[in-house]
Amino acid sequence: MKKNVLIIGAGGVAQVVAHKCAQHNDLLGDIHIASRTVAKCRAIVESVREKKALKNPNGILEAHALDALDIEATKALIEKTNSRIVINVGSAFLNMSVLSACIGTGAAYIDTAIHEDPAKICETPPWYENYEWKRREECEKAGVTAILGAGFDPGVVNAYAKLAFDEYFDRVDSIDIVDINAGSHGKYFATNFDPEINFREFTGQVWSWQDSKWVSNRMFEVGKEWDLPVVGKQKAYMTGHDEVHSLSQRLGVPNVRFWMGFGDHYINVFTVLNNLGLLSEKPVRTAEGLEVVPLKVVKAVLPDPSSLAPDYTGKTCIGDLVKGVKDGKEREVFIYNVADHKQAYEEVGSQGISYTAGVPAVAAAMLVALGDWDVRKMANVEDLPAQPFLGLLNEIGLPTRIKDADGDRALEFENPALIAAS
Numbered sequence: 001m002k003k004n005v006l007i008i009g010a011g012g013v014a015q016v017v018a019h020k021c022a023q024h025n026d027l028l029g030d031i032h033i034a035s036r037t038v039a040k041c042r043a044i045v046e047s048v049r050e051k052k053a054l055k056n057p058n059g060i061l062e063a064h065a066l067d068a069l070d071i072e073a074t075k076a077l078i079e080k081t082n083s084r085i086v087i088n089v090g091s092a093f094l095n096m097s098v099l100s101a102c103i104g105t106g107a108a109y110i111d112t113a114i115h116e117d118p119a120k121i122c123e124t125p126p127w128y129e130n131y132e133w134k135r136r137e138e139c140e141k142a143g144v145t146a147i148l149g150a151g152f153d154p155g156v157v158n159a160y161a162k163l164a165f166d167e168y169f170d171r172v173d174s175i176d177i178v179d180i181n182a183g184s185h186g187k188y189f190a191t192n193f194d195p196e197i198n199f200r201e202f203t204g205q206v207w208s209w210q211d212s213k214w215v216s217n218r219m220f221e222v223g224k225e226w227d228l229p230v231v232g233k234q235k236a237y238m239t240g241h242d243e244v245h246s247l248s249q250r251l252g253v254p255n256v257r258f259w260m261g262f263g264d265h266y267i268n269v270f271t272v273l274n275n276l277g278l279l280s281e282k283p284v285r286t287a288e289g290l291e292v293v294p295l296k297v298v299k300a301v302l303p304d305p306s307s308l309a310p311d312y313t314g315k316t317c318i319g320d321l322v323k324g325v326k327d328g329k330e331r332e333v334f335i336y337n338v339a340d341h342k343q344a345y346e347e348v349g350s351q352g353i354s355y356t357a358g359v360p361a362v363a364a365a366m367l368v369a370l371g372d373w374d375v376r377k378m379a380n381v382e383d384l385p386a387q388p389f390l391g392l393l394n395e396i397g398l399p400t401r402i403k404d405a406d407g408d409r410a411l412e413f414e415n416p417a418l419i420a421a422s
Contacts, residue, residue, distance in 0.1 A: 002108055002369050003029030006083035008068050008098055009090035010040035011194065012306035012350040013112065013151075016358025017087055018044045019348035020396065022053040022061065024362065027369055030059065032081045034066035035090065041065075047349050068094045074101035083107055085365050089358065092116040092197055096131055103135075103142050108368045112151030112361050114242040116197070121281065122204020125214050126245040132378065140377040147373060148380050150364040152318055152337075152356040153179055153258070154243035156398065158381035159389050160320040160335040161247050166386070168333050168404075169324040174255035175247060176321040181261060182231035183314030183341045183352060187303055189269045192353040195299040199279045202270065206240045209248035209256040220267055226259070229401070229408060230338045231317045236261045246380040273298060305354070312341035312351040333404040335411070337393075347397070356398065363392045387413045 005028050007017050014033065021031045033041040041063030048054065048061060062081075068074050068090055078086065078101060088098045088111040095115035102109035115131040117123070123130050132148055139146045149155050157177045165172050181192065191198040206217040222238040241258035248256045273279050278294045285291050319336025337356070344355035364381075367373035372388045381389070390400050391413030400411045 001371065002084035002374060003027075004081060004083045004085070005029065005031050005365060006078055006081055006086045006107070007031070007033045008035070008066070008074075008086065008088045008094065010035035010037060010044060011089070012309065012354035013089045013193075013358045013361075015044050015047060015306065016344075016348050016350045016354050017089055017361055018048055018061075019051065019053045020359055020362035021087075021365070022048045022059070023055055024366060024396070025059040025061075026055050027366055028085070030081065030083070031061045032064060032077075032083060033062070034064040034068070034077060036065065036067055038063055038065035051349070053348075069097045071097050071100045071104070074098060075104050078102070078105045078107050085110065085368055087361050087365055088112075089361060091194065093118050099132075099135065099146060102146065103138060103144050106142065106144060108145040108147075108365075108374065110147045110150050110361055110364050110368070112149065112155060112357050113197075114149065114154070114245070116200065118281070121200050122207070122240060125207045126249050127242065128245050128249075128380070136378045143376040145368055145374050145376055146378040147364050147368070147384070148378065149242055149246065150361050150381055151358075152360055152398075153177060153241065154246065155360045155364075155381050156337065156356075156390075156393065157318065157320050158243050158247060159386040160400070161251060161253075161322065162382040162384075163386040163390065164320065164322040164333060164335060165251055165253070169322065169326050169331065172251070172253045172322060172324040174257075174323045175253055176257050176259060177241070177243060177319075178226055178228065178236055178259045178321060179261065179316075179318045180226070180228055180231050180234045180236060181314075181316045181353060182234060183312055183316065185308040185351070186311045187308065189266070190303040190305065190308055192305055192308070192351070194305065195302050196295055199270075199273075199295060199298070200281070201240060203274060203279050204240065206238055207244065208238055208240075208258070209244055209254075212254045220262070224259070228317045228319075228334075229336065229403060230315055234261045247382060250380055250382050306350065309341075309345045309349060309351040309354070312345060315340050316352050316356060318356065331404070333402055335400060335402050337398050337400060339398065359397050360389075360393060363389055363396060366392060
């Protein structure tokens, strides 16, 4: 059994991960949090202690300063803390460095988003082939478990797709992943994740997988209204996203698309910023001779996403609309979760978007610790059994529901992992 967790990153998602690891430290063991800004790590530690979140109150919970781009320093911290599981919820620019450190130390690796090169935006699909999948053989040779994209989207939605593929259909024709945040943070304009990463998703091409080939569109070019449980009718736009690039290749489904909800105000502000060149990642020189990156300046003046949590209200709805054939008849199911911003803040001090991203990474860590997902090779979530993951999420804060011809109901799972964890 693998024990002791190193969390890399100190933003809103890292705070969720730390709280949830603390709630299960009887299973996960020691908890260490590392980031370039150690003060942020210490604030998370203090938050966990204030909430009395440690299930084992005598368990180790420590903060560390770390530049995770420094592979040797990361290896040294993994070894110093005897961490056998590393949960990487830092910047997407860190992934390959942290993965290298895990391969070098034998620690299991878990992340929640695809790797990005700071100098490149919207690379050739499928994105996973550009970095992660090139290292499959390296992971397997080292016997290192590397679970990619174990957040919500990517992550839980991949498990929803796997569940539908295995249990609800004989043939899957399409998977449409829909992500609606119907909450309000009360700010004039803000992003729910790191603004730099957030905007990079939207300034390049929108890649979707249609009729078994890659199709390119512009951002906000293709939109439609969705009528979803709890959040009701919401406008969402086809957007490029990580899970499209793995589900299309791993499950062999001919149509995989991702839709994200945006209000008119967000679109207007984004369009102005983009048209002015303020979302560019290319350096410019000011009249005073200073070289600045416009996107980093915008990031600096926008609210820190972790600061949004106290005033965030409303709910999210994220799920998979899957269509295909079962027993010779056409069928469609919507498998989904609804999360509440206020409840997330009350439990872990973060808003609902961070909550939905962080909790699944901890569930993945628990399954690695228990052995269910300790596969000693690289895997996307859809490569792994969905039921233990979704069953665990039911228990620790992100319950799954399904809406189909038989109605809208909670999904329950027989989960041997839960028995072992208890």
